[in-house]
Amino acid sequence: MGHMSGPPYVIRGAVSLPEAELVCRFTRSSGPGGQHVNTSDTQVELRFDLAATQVLPEVWKERALERLSGAGRLVGADGGVLVVRASEHRSQWRNREAAATRMAALLAEATAPPPRPRRKKKVPRGVNERRLRKKQQRGDLKRGRSGRDWS
Template sequence: MSGPYVIRGSVALPESELSWRFSRSSGPGGQHVNTSDSQVELRFDLARTDALPPVWKERALERLGERLRDGVLTVRASEHRSQWRNRETAAVRMASLLAEATAPPRPERKKKRVPRGVVERRLRNKKRRGEVKRGRRGQGWD
């Protein structure tokens, strides 16, 4: 692999906690396809890891709840023909998933009053549009 996959800041995916599984990719191929296990399945036990700060771990468990099975996050990659490139893809995808899941929540949006000018402009345009449509009714065109 090409090195540690940074989740955010100084926190990276710990190589010791990743488990890899390889299998044959589905779909058409050539003579090479029946002999190589190029599909990659990367598993990371999110529930038992100590690599993430507790707050991040809690957030990730909550946000990735539907994707987890027994607290384990699984990512598959089979886009490339080489196992090595699929390993890279799976690791990068895992790191980005965890980065998104551990991101701090957005600050709440503050409600702001709509300026009076905006309201008046909207009503003026509505009035003008109604007059245009009223003029199209065709009264007295016989």
């Protein structure tokens, strides 16, 4: 297990991922790499204890816990640990960067404020009248196609 060191990953505004609270674990990655794959631990598992963190504002934390637990992204005994894995690169460092970027994006999306509720508006009278007029014209056109009146 190790801790990260590198550029801060901004979640939103001035809040960024706290390096001290991120825990990295490295395992052998499957995929391309030949003999290199069998000898190096390049897959990264990044863990962040969302339930115990003091970095996020309380409102953000509650919102993220609710959204991420509903999506099945949280693990642990209390269900408050966010886990992200990355193994797409052959380098441990690049996988670590990818995992941290992905985690910051996940947290940014989970802490976003809910969208404003849609306000139902009345359909303007002119729109309804135009629709009914076109409907009437179309009906007249179809009625005019019948060959009843031809003699």
